Amino acid sequence: MNAVTIKDVAQAAGVSSATASRVLSGHSATSAESREKVEAAAKNLGFVPNAQARSLRSTKTDTIALLISDVRNPYFSDLAHAVEQQALEAGMMTFIGNANEDSEQQDKFLAAMLSRRVDGLIVVPQGLDEDSEHPSEMMQRIVSSGTPLVFVDRTLPQLNIPSISASxxxxxxxxxxxxxxxxxxxxxxxxxxxxxxxxxxxxxxxxxxxxxxxxxxxxxxxxxxxxxxxxxxxxxxxxxxxxxxxxxxxxxxxxxxxxxxxxxxxxxxxxxxxxxxxxxxxxxxxxxxxxxxxxxxxDLHSMGRAAVTALQSVMADKEPEPQEFISQFTPRASLAQASVTPGA
Amino acid sequence: MNAVTIKDVAQAAGVSSATASRVLSGHSATSAESREKVEAAAKNLGFVPNAQARSLRSTKTDTIALLISDVRNPYFSDLAHAVEQQALEAGMMTFIGNANEDSEQQDKFLAAMLSRRVDGLIVVPQGLDEDSEHPSEMMQRIVSSGTPLVFVDRTLPQLNIPSISASxxxxxxxxxxxxxxxxxxxxxxxxxxxxxxxxxxxxxxxxxxxxxxxxxxxxxxxxxxxxxxxxxxxxxxxxxxxxxxxxxxxxxxxxxxxxxxxxxxxxxxxxxxxxxxxxxxxxxxxxxxxxxxxxxxxDLHSMGRAAVTALQSVMADKEPEPQEFISQFTPRASLAQASVTPGA
DNA sequence: TGCTCACGTGTAATCGATTCCATGGAATCG
DNA sequence: CGATTCCATGGAATCGATTACACGTGAGCA
Missing domain, CATH: 3.40.50.2300 (Response regulator)
Structure with a gap:
């Protein structure tokens, strides 16, 4: 149904598709006149740019992926929320994936993200089941693909990947x-x-x-x-x-x-x-x-934000400064004098 | 880094890119010989198909989007998990979005999904803030864009959209x-x-x-x-x-x-x-x-599965059968004889 | 006045896959 | 044996955007 392309917009505005593109992405210089016409036409026709076409040419997707190990664990859903909010502020969408503490599902998700050419990956890495020498083959491929990658919460010591973790x-x-x-x-x-x-x-x-x-x-x-x-x-x-x-x-x-x-x-x-x-x-x-x-x-909120910031550094080809968060102890009434031993 | 395209694979296998494509997507008929050669070459070069290019041409993304109102609410994270699993079984990825009980964020997410041309949308709709006559403009655009859409958990009675809900x-x-x-x-x-x-x-x-x-x-x-x-x-x-x-x-x-x-x-x-x-x-x-x-x-698991199934019906241009789940009451020790009234 | 430069614009190439169409050879049938 | 069909394949168009390149125009400068 949504067959309205940038050419339609250009035609309606009486300019070429190049000019329409320039106006809509706001990059190069454009005259006030054509800017106005194109914007009006786009709004009029209900133009929704095709993200596929855009990122095919421009090789950026404005999308990052976050792989966590269990969406239903509030720890990770809090983390996901923080990452998502921070990414949104930076103008990026977040693909949230769920490894289910299972490295097969992790690999499946990573493959899909690689294929979608996400701009970066934030991963809570699953460990290695038995063979603890080698991280999963897929993880290796991610690394060798050059996709910007940071680990959050957990890390894989075998790989030299920037990690945001807590002590x-x-x-x-x-x-x-x-x-x-x-x-x-x-x-x-x-x-x-x-x-x-x-x-x-x-x-x-x-x-x-x-x-x-x-x-x-x-x-x-x-x-x-x-x-x-x-x-x-x-x-x-x-x-x-x-x-x-x-x-x-x-x-x-x-x-x-x-x-x-x-x-x-x-x-x-x-x-x-x-x-x-x-x-x-x-x-x-x-x-x-x-x-x-x-x-x-x-402080999951800060960790999530830090992970996004670190990823942005990697994406900009900079070395992110390593960061370790300190956890906090809060005593409460569940602590009592040791006295009786629990009966079975 | 990942500059390996289907042409490289085709060249390495000594066939044309058309044949390589046919082998890799497994559609048309191909000879055992070229199938073998192409598969070997693809594996060899570490070929990862570019999903953008693929879906630009084929107009399908094998991706659906799920919009929930709060990832950190276990109710919705359970639902998300169910939807994701079911979609995965059907070979589709799920974009999980978070409205934060806020219709501006909802609209932002929906716009991004529209632009990414997802194959379908499962939405827990946010209501309308005051103006309860009209659902948000973005929701209207989704509907008129013809993107397959189902509601889950909540519904918007103004719109005639298939809904999976609970009674x-x-x-x-x-x-x-x-x-x-x-x-x-x-x-x-x-x-x-x-x-x-x-x-x-x-x-x-x-x-x-x-x-x-x-x-x-x-x-x-x-x-x-x-x-x-x-x-x-x-x-x-x-x-x-x-x-x-x-x-x-x-x-x-x-x-x-x-x-x-x-x-x-x-x-x-x-x-x-x-x-x-x-x-x-x-x-x-x-x-x-x-x-x-x-x-x-x-039964969130069933509701999630039902939502995906219903969406698949809509995608196949069929009318999904409406479904309503019945909630279950489980009495427990928090119920007692009415006696004393709570003191202030 | 003549030359350079910047700016806005259009044409066309391009990204990487899928897919339409034509082709040649093998297989099948009368 | 000749004609028809089928199959595997390659060439080229295509999806919808971005962008390199070229061009015309008007301003600025000597």
């Missing part, structure tokens, strides 16, 4: 310090999947914080989840059955925390009395919980 | 019946913004359910929120101060419910004792709450 060291130090002051000795950690660099970072920062606070690190107190609610629930059962009877738990993301807290509620565990809980990611549900849950949070 | 009448009837059986008389409703058809539907179904159960509808017990957490919090305060001292509340979506429940927790109201609560949208946080919150939920 939880300071926050975990504070958190562990607080727990120790409350008398906790056995602190469990419900972590994320090892293929995510954030999960590894949080885990090692946890160990470092224990040591820095003079507590012993205990390998058996680490549970490997997958950042989803179901694994948080599994972790919650695991905590209850653990022979060291941990009195405090730190959980690596919000969905896992919600899963775990649901199990503890059902089991009659009193969080903030029997068990102290700290969760990564500040989401509204943590404040709804009774008692409210202490959190370690990232 | 909460039955579920609300059950819910109100249950509340009445528990002795509740004054039931408050924290609703959504009037510009959303779902908010209107839920509100009128609420009134109808009251009447059907022989309770009187009371206008002053309706609070107009905006589907976000902050307005839920406002609504919660409003409930506490209400002179009719409602003993039960129904909340129109999950973010508002979380906002409201946070306020009530802070105020020391015992949900499931002092106050009975039912929330729309089944999200994990509702089960985490102590006590778990009764919900009225939609």
């Amino acid at each position: 939880s060291a300071t926050a975990l130090n504070e958190a562990i310090g607080e727990l120790k002051a409350l008398g906790h000795q056995n602190i469990a950690f419900l972590g994320g999947p090892a293929h995510a660099s954030t999960a590894r970072e949080r885990h090692s920062a946890f160990d470092a914080a224990l040591e820095a606070n003079g507590l012993t690190t205990e390998k058996s107190l680490h549970f490997a989840g997958d950042f989803r609610a179901a694994s948080g629930a599994d972790g919650a059962h695991w905590v209850l059955r653990h022979q060291l009877e941990p009195t405090a738990v730190i959980i690596a993301d919000a969905p896992m925390a919600i899963g775990a807290l649901t199990v503890w509620r059902e089991a009659g565990i009193r969080v903030g009395a029997d068990l102290s809980v700290i969760a990564f990611d500040e989401v509204d549900a943590m404040l709804m919980h009774h008692p409210p849950i202490a959190t370690i949070s990232h | 909460s009448a039955t579920a609300l009837n059950e819910a109100i019946g249950e509340l009445k059986a528990l002795g509740h008389q004054n039931i408050a409703f924290l609703g959504g913004p009037a510009h959303a058809s779902t908010a209107r539907e839920r509100h009128s179904a609420f009134d109808a359910a009251l009447e059907a159960n022989g309770l009187t509808t009371e206008k002053s017990l309706h609070f107009a929120g905006d589907f976000r957490a902050a307005s839920g919090a406002d609504g919660a305060h409003w409930v506490l101060r209400h002179q009719l001292e409602p003993t039960a509340v129904i909340i129109a979506d999950a973010p508002m419910a979380i906002g409201a429940l946070t306020v009530w927790r802070e105020a020391g109201i015992r949900v499931g004792a002092d106050l009975s609560v039912i929330a729309f949208d089944e999200v994990d946080a509702m089960l985490m709450h102590h006590p778990p919150i009764a919900t009225i939920s939609h």
